[in-house]
Amino acid sequence: MHEWALAEGVVRYLSNVVGEGKLKSVKIGLGELQSVDEEVFRFALTELMRAEGYELSEVSLSFVRRPARLQCRKCGYSWSLSEVSLSDDEREAIHFVPEVIHAYVACPKCGSRDFEVVEGRGVEIIEVVVE
Amino acid sequence: MIGSGLREEDPRKLLVEERLAKIANVIPVMSPKGGVGKTLISTLIALAIAENNFSVGILDLDITNPSIHVTLNLSLDEKPLESKGVIPPEVHRIKVMSIAYYTRGRPLPLRGSEITEVVREILAITIWGDLDYLIIDTPPGMSDVHLEILDNVRKAKPLIVTTPHILSINSVRSLLTILKEAEIPVIGLLENMSESPTDAVINLCREFKINYLGNVPLDSLLSLGVGNIPITKKTRAYDSIVKILKYLKS
Numbered sequence: 001m002h003e004w005a006l007a008e009g010v011v012r013y014l015s016n017v018v019g020e021g022k023l024k025s026v027k028i029g030l031g032e033l034q035s036v037d038e039e040v041f042r043f044a045l046t047e048l049m050r051a052e053g054y055e056l057s058e059v060s061l062s063f064v065r066r067p068a069r070l071q072c073r074k075c076g077y078s079w080s081l082s083e084v085s086l087s088d089d090e091r092e093a094i095h096f097v098p099e100v101i102h103a104y105v106a107c108p109k110c111g112s113r114d115f116e117v118v119e120g121r122g123v124e125i126i127e128v129v130v131e
Numbered sequence: 132m133i134g135s136g137l138r139e140e141d142p143r144k145l146l147v148e149e150r151l152a153k154i155a156n157v158i159p160v161m162s163p164k165g166g167v168g169k170t171l172i173s174t175l176i177a178l179a180i181a182e183n184n185f186s187v188g189i190l191d192l193d194i195t196n197p198s199i200h201v202t203l204n205l206s207l208d209e210k211p212l213e214s215k216g217v218i219p220p221e222v223h224r225i226k227v228m229s230i231a232y233y234t235r236g237r238p239l240p241l242r243g244s245e246i247t248e249v250v251r252e253i254l255a256i257t258i259w260g261d262l263d264y265l266i267i268d269t270p271p272g273m274s275d276v277h278l279e280i281l282d283n284v285r286k287a288k289p290l291i292v293t294t295p296h297i298l299s300i301n302s303v304r305s306l307l308t309i310l311k312e313a314e315i316p317v318i319g320l321l322e323n324m325s326e327s328p329t330d331a332v333i334n335l336c337r338e339f340k341i342n343y344l345g346n347v348p349l350d351s352l353l354s355l356g357v358g359n360i361p362i363t364k365k366t367r368a369y370d371s372i373v374k375i376l377k378y379l380k381s
Contacts, residue, residue: 005216005256009142093233099249103237
């Protein structure tokens with residue numbers, strides 16, 4: 001239920017941006033590295049939003065899966081998670097703090113650990129529509 | 132897109148104050164110079180606080196070189212529990228949070244923005260609950276970790292560590308200047324690895340109108356006993372730290 005903490009951040013953010021308006025829709029990106037359990041995250045988000053007084057029947061909540069894209073800062077090679085092998089324990093560690101991928105993965109081409117997570121890190125608010 | 136990554140709208144930043152709301156005193160242990168003993172001082176302070184029956188946590192924000200699990204002899208087989216966030220394991224009556232749980236002792240080379248991501252993530256997901264004190268061990272320097280703490284943890288009141296060496300004193304003067312400019316109150320300056328109070332350190336405290344917390348002797352037993360808590364508590368360094376506890380309470 002670490003997803004609950006992530007959902008809390010989103011709800012605090014919504015409270016800040018919605019203000020006196022009426023929330024119509026929220027689109028959230030879920031990065032592959034954080035491997036958020038969508039069902040658990042949705043449950044946490046709806047529970048927290050209900051507690052904040054949102055009319056959930058009037059809010060469209062959608063999620064977009066963001067595949068991870070990594071790029072080596074040394075040789076420029078770009079790759080996805082499917083090119084590397086990670087154990088369940090390693091995936092779980094990355095789930096909690098995505099940057100620890102640098103402890104378990106190196107560039108498949110040159111072996112450098114100095115790479116950038118270009119896309120697909122974690123929870124990302126893509127769009128909020130308020131009326 | 133209206134919110135992502137390290138932008139000002141980062142949802143995690145909104146959670147930090149909430150996560151620390153039930154902590155009475157947040158004390159980052161800071162020094163721009165490496166090797167002045169921040170980690171051991173942080174450890175001794177946390178042990179002394181726990182010994183005095185106050186609730187205490189320690190957060191290791193030396194992200195690329197975490198060591199608190201070593202000084203407290205905490206097995207990395209321990210894992211934070213997951214419950215609406217992560218609950219830090221407790222050892223020697225100290226709640227301990229560290230990136231080392233997730234790196235398992237492997238090297239973690241990170242750039243500045245990545246370190247900021249880690250700090251925000253850990254601050255946002257860690258559920259400390261009620262604490263009298265949270266001690267934060269910080270890396271040397273004055274960069275991402277320190278700025279992130281000073282920007283986002285409003286109740287943070289740093290404790291500064293120096294040695295009597297002129298290079299350390301000069302570095303600390305820079306840090307104190309920055310803290311003064313930002314109007315951030317400090318607990319005081321602790322003189323580590325020193326048999327007796329040094330004029331240069333005391334004068335620095337006078338210059339910045341801050342508390343001189345005392346001197347902590349260089350103690351070979353402390354080095355030999357790293358990770359051995361009964362030995363750590365028998366050191367002269369520990370005895371010196373016990374004497375500064377009165378300064379810690381806000």
